Amino acid sequence: TLLEGYGATETSPVISVNTHEFNRPGSTGKVLPNIQVRIENFETGKDCAPREIGKIMVKGPSVMNGYYDDPEQTAEVLKDGWYNTGDMGYFDEDGYLFHAGRFKRFAKIGGEMVSLVKVENILEKYLPQGVSCCVVEIMDEKKGSYIVATVSREVNKTEILRKMMNDLPVIALPRQFLVIDNLPMMGTGKIDFRTVTKMVQEIMNSQGSGN
Structure with missing residues (x-):
């Protein structure tokens, strides 16, 4: 037992x-x-x-x-x-x-708690074979928190988002997709979401907005 x-x-x-x-x-x-x-x-x-x-x-x-x-x-x-x-x-x-x-691994988006793991799992269903992903929360002082999906190569974002809408509410959908060729890994073989979050935050800061 x-x-x-x-x-x-x-x-x-x-x-x-x-x-x-x-x-x-x-x-x-x-x-x-x-x-x-x-x-x-x-x-x-x-x-x-x-x-x-x-x-x-x-x-x-x-x-x-x-x-x-x-x-x-x-x-x-x-x-x-x-x-x-x-x-x-x-x-x-x-x-x-x-x-x-x-x-x-939860994000507060629009007053709701969103599981980043769940968003990640849904995204993985619709990614082409061999494409890795990591979903992170990004903080924006003006627009509030939002979700960014990182992928290991270019994908058809419009098509993937359309499919994800069947499984997730709009607030849980990634606002942006970023390509990071070599997503950082931990010793356990899992993607290091903390490092990915820092990388994405730096990219967003350098762009000056979350648009």
């Missing part, structure tokens, strides 16, 4: 787990003893109600004190002992924790 759990290296590493006695399919189980988990509202910072998705925050003796020789990164994820996992999730009414994706 497979029983799902949830954790992070920074939490040594388990946070919650399903057991034979207490389990709920689709959840990551109940939080372990001596560990505190709260679901924080994205905007207000207050605790979320049951089934309301927010940031997963963790506190307890198993949470790290910080990253070695990196106070800036530590300050980004630790505040008053609470570790910001970078993940989104929610509790149900019975206290089972559900994981809802990585917060860093």
